[in-house]
Amino acid sequence: MLLSLDIRDMLLIDRLELEFRPGLNVLTGETGAGKSILLDCLGFVLGWRGRADLVRSGASQGEVTAVFELPPDHPAHAVLAEAGIPSGDELILRRVNAGEGRKTGWINDRRASGEVLRRLSETLVELHGQHDDRGLLNPRGHRLLLDAFLRLDLAPLRAAWGARREARAALDRAEAALAAVKGEEDFLRHAVAELDKLDPQPGEEADLDIRRRAMQGAERIREDVARAAHVLGPEGAEGAMLDAVRWLDTAAERAEGRLEAPVAALQRALIELGEAASGVEAALEAMDFDPRDLETTEERLFALRALARKHDVLADDLAGLADNLRERLGRIDAGEGDLARLREAMAQADAGYEAEAAAISERRATGAKRLDAAMAAELAPLKMERAVFETRIAAAEPGPEGRDAVAFTVATNPGAPPGPLDRIASGGELSRFLLALKVCLSQGEGGQVMIFDEIDRGVGGATADAVGRRLARLAEGAQVLVVTHSPQVAALGGHHFRVAKSVEGQMTTSRVTALSHDERIDEIARMISGEEITPAARQAAKALLDG
Structure with a gap:
């Protein structure tokens, strides 16, 4: 509810403080007195785009402050929370227009942009009039209005749409992933077969290299080692030394002890020589290999290194690469099974959404007839009993709110084709259509301040009285502001304000008085x-x- 409006140095107003109350508030005055100025000022503080020359002539700046009462469940709290602005039971909007055109806004003493003010205004105020393009005349909002009239709970439908969207996204991702890996399926199968055939092991390259080097080295020195073994053996040094010991043993008996030391030394040398010969024999035996082993070792070593170069990895990483490629190949093999499961989930999500959407479509189709009947009942007292209001529902692209496009159409004369509200109805007819529609759609909801700007233009007598009574009904449990030239409407107001213009010297000002x-x-x-x-x-x- 709008509690108060404080205007300073705006257009024809030098200083004005207004306090509004629940129910029907009417503003009257002669043409040109400045009634529309109040709406301009309210629109200014709400961030609406309007005329630029708002500052009163001679003033350095103009300022408007509006105070609203916010119930705990008012949607404005969500807008304030998103903007990081604290909220409470009272909302204070203030906006200043400097003389050079710069505009600065505050919400609860926090600086705020015009965009935030406009988003907030959508939860605070509804403006209706013959040039209403923000409310009932906007076809994009007709489905929301019908749903509000029917009090539809769209949460299950939105949840079904969300589940359908997630299922579609999961299926799309899986199909894209499978298509990506399928493009390399031939490569993967060839690479895995090649790696499996070679079966590389971590550390194998180093082992093969050591064996190869050992065999290559043995091949080069084995002839010398064999020659040395022959020289040290029985046919060489060992045999000669044994002959020398035998000969010296025979002569030792007649040498009077002079050969004992040499013989002992030779015997020790024989022992050392035997150890040396054994070692050489062992080495020679170790160097004994089949030349085909060297060829086999080199072939495997070169194969490992060639495959490592092919895949641009280290030879020790080939085993891990094989596991990785095998896993990717496994995803291809399992991918079709996953796709089947995801397609089934998609089908179930589609069916769930279609069921919810069909139920909502059926309720909208039935509810549209109820709305048309309610409009017919409202139009008759407004002297439009020959007019036909029709809610048309057509197929639309599926979405979170269903698959229906809703449009309000009217035919003002029997036999005339129906069309959009703003194209078929004249100014006065349009005002009454909007009023009847708002009466049908409001159903006692008081979340927003409803403002009607000369919606009774062009009507009088019993029709004007019917307009006033419907405005009064709208104001039950809500707040309605009406700018009117109709005495019948003004008389039904719960609170009456008169707008008057006065001239003092060279200065023209507007005054608003509670009557x-x-x-x-x-x-x-x-x-x-x-x-x-x-x-x-x-x-x-x-x-x-x-x-």
Whole structure:
């Protein structure tokens, strides 16, 4: 609810403080008195885009402050939370327009952009009039309005749409991943077969290299080692030394002990020689290999290194590469099974969404007839009993709110083809269509301040009275502001404000005054008779106020 509006140095207003109340608030005054200025100022503080020259002539800047009451469940709290602005039971909006055109806004004393103010205003105020393009005349909002009339709970449908979207995304990802790996399937199968055939092992390259080097080295020195073994053996040094010991043993008996030391030395040398010969024989035996082993070792070593170069990895990493490629190949083999499972999940999600969407479509189709009947009942007292209002539902692209496109159409004369509200109805007819539609759609909801700008233009008498009574019904449990020239509408207001223009010296200003009961009689009488208030007009005004 709008609690107050404080305007300083804006257009024709030098200083104005207004306090509004729940129910039907009416603003009246002569043409040009400045009633539209109030709406311009309210739109300014709400961030609406409008006229640029708002600052009062001679003032350095203009300022508007609006105070709203916010119930705990009001949607404005969510907008404030998203903007990082604290909220409470009261919301204070203030906006300043400097003389050079710069605009600065505050929300609860926090600096705020015009965009945040506009988003906030969508939860605070509804403006309806003959040029209403933000509300009921916007076809993009007709489905939301029908759903609000039917009080549809779209949460299950939105959940089904979300599940369908997630299932589709999962299927798309799996198909893309499978298509990507399938493009390299031939390569993977060839590479895995090649690696499996070679069966490389970690550390194998180093072992093969050592064996190869050992065999290559043995091949080069084995002839010398064999020659040395022959020289040290029985046919060489060992045999000669044994002959020498035998000969010396025979001569030792006649040498009077002089050969004992040499013989002992030779015997020790024989022992050392035997050890040397054994070692050489062992080495020679170790160097004994089949030349085919060297060829086999070199072939495997070169094969490992060639495969490592082919895949641009180290030879020791070939085993890990084989595991990785095998895993990728396994995903291809398992991919079709995964796709089948995901397609089944997609089909189930589709079926779930289709069931929810079909149920909502059926309720909308049935509810559209209820809305059309309610509109027919509202249009008759507004002297539009021959007009036909029709809610049309057509197929649309599926989405979180279903697969229906909703459009409100009217035919103002029998036999005339129906069309969009703003193209078929005249100014006065359009105002009454909008009022009837708002009465049907509101159903007592009071979340927003509803403002009607001269919505009664072009009607009078019983029709004007019907307009006023519908405005009063809208105001039950809510707050409605009406700018009106109709005495019948003004008389039904719970709170009455008069807008008047005055000239003091060279300065023209507008004033807004809250009227007492007697002042209301005079104002409504003026609206009936014109500038000169007659006794008959005053009596008629009393009759209107008495109901």
